[in-house]
Amino acid sequence: MIQIQRILAAKAALCVLLISTWAGCIVPPADIAPQVLPRAELQVISLVRRGKDYSASGRADLAEGEFREALALRPQNESIYNDLGYVLQAQGRSDEAEAVYRAGLALAPNNAVLRANLARTLYRQGQLGPAIKEFHALLDITLDTETEELSRQYGEEFTPEEFVGIYRDLAMAYYLLGINDEAACYSTLAFLMGANIYEAGRHARLLFSLNRVTIALHILRDVVVARNAAVPAKILLDYGIALYLTDDYTLAKAALGRVLQQSEASRVDRRTARLVLLGIAVDSAGGWTALETKDAEGGAEETSAPASELSKEIRSLYSGLREEDPRFCERVQLDSDHYWPIALSDALDELREKLCDEANESLLTI
Incomplete structure (x- = not known):
């Protein structure tokens, strides 16, 4: 009985302590007034929030109105300039977006986000020289600013990955200007810092x-x-093309064959892989002239076994190409990727002309 009384007494004391603790936590001292944001500030927050919601749902036009109203109430708020510029750019109004970004930078010249968006707007407008100037200014700002401040500006934790995008943009701008060494340099920096596939x-x-x-x-x-x-x-397609261009036909065929086995490969990539494989087969047969000579002398049946196998391979690849893209021969030219070397584009265009020439039908029909 005595033991039970002791337990009850301990519990009662604990309850008193807990109630005292709760009271001290939830009852504010009398000398502290409630902290309430001014009505105008709450209105700005509400406008910006609605603008971001509209922007996220693809209604840049409605977002624009919210951001403009917020900016009228808080013209010194640099982040609103960035929000407004973004939705103007989303509507294709690059000139207006540029003006808004510049207005924001006049207030906050070291704002990395505003500087980045201005640089990319100039890039999209084809103003490559000014874009490069802004990208270099962005690099200087990013290197000289504390990580905590950059994280505040970006609205999320700033990581070195941001440099990858800057270097890649600089590489493309220099490339489009024909300044190839600078393009290769910044592309290398993006590659080394990104360190991903x-x-x-x-x-x-x-x-x-x-x-x-x-x-x-x-x-x-x-x-x-x-x-x-x-x-x-x-990546496999590019690897196969590189091997083809360096005359390593065996490994090129293996890489391009893997492209055709992948279900994720796009129609264009599959067509390109078959076309390059056809180029390898034709080159291995001694070129079109050799194929035409053998055909004129009596066809594949009377040629050597290796030549006969090559002819079968060419026919099979061509058949697969036409099944993959029935309108292959109706195209004026191949929609080659912009990064292909000119020699490759020319070689594949020439191959396409040969494949689509009715005079070569006997070489290609199974």
Whole structure:
């Protein structure tokens, strides 16, 4: 009985302590007045929130009205300039977006987000020189600003990944201006800092377009070896093309064959893979002249066994190509990727003309 009384007494004391603690936590001291935001500030917050909701739902036109009203109430708020510029750009009103970004930067010249959006707006407008100038200013700001402040400006944790986008944009701007060494330099920085398969692919394609195929091949080979079976079809296609351009037909055929086996490969990528495989087969047969000579001398049945197998391979690939794209021969030219070396585009266009020439039908029909 005594033990039970002791337990009840302890519980009662604990309840008193808990009630005292709760009271001290929830009852504010008498000398602290309630903190309430001014009505105008609450209105700005509400306008910006609605604007962001409209923007997220694809209604940039409605978002614009909310942001303009918020900006009229708080013209010194740099982030609202960024929001307004973004929805103007989304409506294709680049000139107005540029003006808004510049107005925001006049208030906050070290705002990295405003500077980045201005640079990309100029880039989309084709103002490559001014865009490059702004990208370099953005790099300086980003390097000189504390990470905490950058995170505040971006509205999320700032990471070194942001540099990858800046370097990649600079690479493309320099490339479009024909300043190839600078383009390759910044593309390399993006590739090294990004250190992922996507940046490897982008870097390789830029090197392709600069006709630096051997370097592109080394980069793509490292990706393929490291990833093995988990290589995207696009990377495999680029790898196969690089091998083809460096005359490594055996490995090129293996890589391009893997592209055709991947269900995720796009129709264009599959068509390109078949076309390059046809180019390899024709080259291995000694070119179109050799094929035409053998056909004129009596057809594949009377040629050597290797030549006969090549003819069958060419016919099979061509049949698959036409099944994949029945309108292949109706095209004025191939919709080749912009990063292909000119020599490759020319070679594949010439091959297409041969494939679609009715005079070569006997060589291609199974």
